[in-house]
Amino acid sequence: MTADDAVTATADSSDPPEPYPEFLDHVRRLTYVGDAGQLLNWDQQVMMPEGGTPARAKQQSALSTLGHELLTDDDLAAWLDDLADADLPPERQAVVREIRRKHERAVRVPDDLVARVSEATSNALPVWEAAREDADFGAFEDTLAELVALKREYAAAIDPHRDPYAVLFEEYEPYLGLDVAERVLGELAATLPDLIDDIAASEVTLAAPFEGTYGESDQRALVEEALEVLGFDWTRGRLNTSTHPFTSGTQFDARITTRFTPDDPLDGLGSTIHEFGHATYELGLPREAYGTPLGTSRDLAVHESQSRFWENHVGRSRAFWELFAPHVADHLGVEADPRALYEAANRVAPGPIRVEADELTYHLHIVVRFEIERDLVRGDLDVGEVPAVWNEKMAEYLGLRPADDAAGCLQDIHWSNGAFGYFPTYSLGSVLAAQLAAAMRADLPLSEQVRNGEFDPVHDWLTDRVHRHGCRYTTPDLVREATGEALTAEHFLAYAEEKYGSLYGL
Numbered sequence: 001m002t003a004d005d006a007v008t009a010t011a012d013s014s015d016p017p018e019p020y021p022e023f024l025d026h027v028r029r030l031t032y033v034g035d036a037g038q039l040l041n042w043d044q045q046v047m048m049p050e051g052g053t054p055a056r057a058k059q060q061s062a063l064s065t066l067g068h069e070l071l072t073d074d075d076l077a078a079w080l081d082d083l084a085d086a087d088l089p090p091e092r093q094a095v096v097r098e099i100r101r102k103h104e105r106a107v108r109v110p111d112d113l114v115a116r117v118s119e120a121t122s123n124a125l126p127v128w129e130a131a132r133e134d135a136d137f138g139a140f141e142d143t144l145a146e147l148v149a150l151k152r153e154y155a156a157a158i159d160p161h162r163d164p165y166a167v168l169f170e171e172y173e174p175y176l177g178l179d180v181a182e183r184v185l186g187e188l189a190a191t192l193p194d195l196i197d198d199i200a201a202s203e204v205t206l207a208a209p210f211e212g213t214y215g216e217s218d219q220r221a222l223v224e225e226a227l228e229v230l231g232f233d234w235t236r237g238r239l240n241t242s243t244h245p246f247t248s249g250t251q252f253d254a255r256i257t258t259r260f261t262p263d264d265p266l267d268g269l270g271s272t273i274h275e276f277g278h279a280t281y282e283l284g285l286p287r288e289a290y291g292t293p294l295g296t297s298r299d300l301a302v303h304e305s306q307s308r309f310w311e312n313h314v315g316r317s318r319a320f321w322e323l324f325a326p327h328v329a330d331h332l333g334v335e336a337d338p339r340a341l342y343e344a345a346n347r348v349a350p351g352p353i354r355v356e357a358d359e360l361t362y363h364l365h366i367v368v369r370f371e372i373e374r375d376l377v378r379g380d381l382d383v384g385e386v387p388a389v390w391n392e393k394m395a396e397y398l399g400l401r402p403a404d405d406a407a408g409c410l411q412d413i414h415w416s417n418g419a420f421g422y423f424p425t426y427s428l429g430s431v432l433a434a435q436l437a438a439a440m441r442a443d444l445p446l447s448e449q450v451r452n453g454e455f456d457p458v459h460d461w462l463t464d465r466v467h468r469h470g471c472r473y474t475t476p477d478l479v480r481e482a483t484g485e486a487l488t489a490e491h492f493l494a495y496a497e498e499k500y501g502s503l504y505g506l
């Protein structure tokens with residue numbers, strides 16, 4: 001039996017209301033088109049020659065238009081109407097709920113606007129890359145202005161009476177609500193600066209065992225070893241490099257990208273473990289449900305919780321370095337004890353680059369981006385003001401000013417993708433990761449298992465609590481199912497106080 005046969009057999013094994021099989025076939029086609037677009041995007045960032053951009057933009061636009069047509073199809077609307085009052089089991093109710101939400105948003109957006117957004121974002125990528133390379137925001141300014149205008153038009157098409165930023169945020173977190181993001185970010189912004197200041201005032205100096213530079217081939221061998229130790233399934237995944245690390249794929253094909261910094265091997269290792277968390281979420285989704293919401297990952301806060309769990313609660317733990325220190329010595333020739341490596345992985349020092357930030361100052365980076373993109377979308381900030389406002393906010397929250405635009409407002413790929421509203425999900429994910437870790441520790445001896453390289457129970461716990469459900473539950477309901485309580489910053493703040501208080505003798 002093929003994977004697709006298994007999906008069909010599982011999905012159609014009972015006797016559903018008559019419209020459901022046709023509805024589900026349509027949903028699968030919609031999913032396959034979206035997955036094809038993801039694969040083209042991966043190729044553009046990883047493998048495609050530079051000259052391929054004009055054709056790729058047209059290809060992506062065509063796929064986006066096709067996906068939009070499938071999502072706004074009259075037959076789909078009729079099936080959703082027929083299924084509205086049908087007596088469906090909970091899993092099928094969830095499928096209908098998820099597609100109805102997407103359909104109701106999509107029917108409000110004209111086809112030509114979908115095509116214009118897709119083509120503009122595809123064309124924006126090389127413009128952003130060149131501007132970042134030259135540290136020249138001016139070279140990207142007009143492109144960013146076009147993207148902001150298009151996304152404001154997009155938000156107005158969905159609901160002209162609501163805050164456009166809240167509408168765009170719901171593209172990435174439709175069930176938590178912007179108010180939850182604002183509450184969590186507010187708690188982090190109010191609490192973390194005092195802890196960071198206390199650390200800065202501490203007389204404790206953490207170890208820095210890495211000196212000189214380390215070749216990409218050695219670093220790649222190290223991160224491949226880490227993926228092997230953590231349990232990455234190479235038969236359904238791969239590792240490449242890209243300008244900005246990311247993960248793309250399905251439960252059958254999850255692709256990780258990372259990047260390497262010559263003088264900081266922890267950067268590439270941390271990025272790889274982070275992306276491993278994303279990939280294992282995709283690989284842990286039920287294979288028999290591929291093509292449906294039940295075989296699709298929940299929204300971005302949940303996805304980010306998986307990457308942050310592995311990066312921070314495993315990869316930055318003392319237990320991990322007690323396990324992994326010999327591999328660092330083998331591949332990099334660094335004779336450092338586990339304690340020194342643990343300290344090096346957890347140094348707190350404000351810096352200009354988000355993806356290189358420690359797990360405390362990281363959230364202040366998110367606050368900066370959140371405030372700027374929110375004001376851009378709401379029309380309270382002109383695009384030309386972004387570099388100056390960025391630098392002012394970095395000084396306010398982190399006490400530093402970037403050396404240039406490449407280290408400042410051009411460092412992230414998100415705005416070139418039109419992904420306004422995405423950034424808050426990073427902090428939401430970190431908060432949820434700490435909440436999941438606390439719940440896991442109530443069930444498993446996590447530190448002992450990490451120290452012994454016994455990761456199967458960890459994977460099994462996450463699969464049982466999170467991965468296997470796909471989109472059966474909304475995010476708030478999934479959080480309650482997995483942890484027994486609503487999303488809260490309490491566990492993250494307690495974890496941060498305990499861990500860094502111990503490291504820095506506070």
